[in-house]
Amino acid sequence: MTNDTVAEAARAAHDWGLASWLGGSMFGKFALNPSVAQISDHRERGKVVNAAWNGYNLINAVSLGAVATGWFASRLTETRPKRLSSRERDLAKAKDGLTLAALVTGVASGIEGARLAKAEPDGAVPIERGTVPAEDTPKPAALIQRTLGALGIANIASGVGLVVVNAMLAQANYSRPPLRRALLRRSR
Numbered sequence: 001m002t003n004d005t006v007a008e009a010a011r012a013a014h015d016w017g018l019a020s021w022l023g024g025s026m027f028g029k030f031a032l033n034p035s036v037a038q039i040s041d042h043r044e045r046g047k048v049v050n051a052a053w054n055g056y057n058l059i060n061a062v063s064l065g066a067v068a069t070g071w072f073a074s075r076l077t078e079t080r081p082k083r084l085s086s087r088e089r090d091l092a093k094a095k096d097g098l099t100l101a102a103l104v105t106g107v108a109s110g111i112e113g114a115r116l117a118k119a120e121p122d123g124a125v126p127i128e129r130g131t132v133p134a135e136d137t138p139k140p141a142a143l144i145q146r147t148l149g150a151l152g153i154a155n156i157a158s159g160v161g162l163v164v165v166n167a168m169l170a171q172a173n174y175s176r177p178p179l180r181r182a183l184l185r186r187s188r
Contacts, residue, residue, distance in 0.1 A: 007078060014070025018166070021063035021106070022159035024056050029152050033130020042126035042134040049130060050123030053113055064106045067162070071099050091169050098161040105155035109148060116144045 032052055036045040075096070081089050117123040119141040126134040126141075131149035133142035 007074070010070045010073050013066040014074075015166075017063040017066030017070065018159065018162055021060055021067065021102075022156065022163065024060060024063070025152065025156050025159065028053060028056070029130070029156060033132075035129075036127070037129045042128070042136060043120070043124040045129065045134075046120065046125035046127045047123050049127060050113075050117040050125065054117055054123070057110055057113070060106065061110065064103060068099055068103055071095060085172065088169060088172050091165055091172065095162065095165045095169070098158045098165060101158040102155060102162065105151050105158060109151045109155055112144050112148050112151065116141060116148065119144065 033049060036049055039045045039048060075092070079088075079092050081092070084092060116125055119125050119138065125145075126137045127145065128134045131145045131152060133145045137145065
């Protein structure tokens with residue numbers, strides 16, 4: 001049986017991680033990256049974007065770790081397949097896949113972002129905006145930027161998917177009759 005305090009702490013860490021990772025990623029992709037076009041120098045744009053993302057990398061890593069740890073720990077306890085309805089099992093499998101996709105795209109983005117930041121001194125890679133290369137961006141750095149753009153979209157999509165699946169799982173749980181929830185809880 002899982003201690004309620006431990007389960008609640010894991011769930012809170014999971015939800016915090018999802019909020020900070022997805023919110024930060026969406027802010028970066030849709031607000032920060034495009035807004036650097038206000039800076040006239042392409043290299044200065046790259047320097048600013050790389051500094052901002054590098055400043056958030058630790059939060060993103062801890063957040064993704066909290067999402068994965070919270071979810072996969074619950075898969076060993078309260079979201080084991082035998083404790084779930086057929087619909088919940090399907091949703092849990094979807095969440096497994098989305099969590100893995102978030103981890104893979106998140107780690108790959110971190111690696112590619114570090115490579116891009118090292119491509120020029122002080123991260124001053126010429127950029128048009130965010131992950132869009134400028135005309136004077138060296139070809140290897142431009143490829144990394146395009147890769148980061150695709151990874152960012154996939155990472156955000158997996159995060160949005162996780163939010164949707166979380167909502168569906170919560171609703172399925174709330175929709176169960178209280179007696180059934182109590183009986184399932186005792187059968188752990």
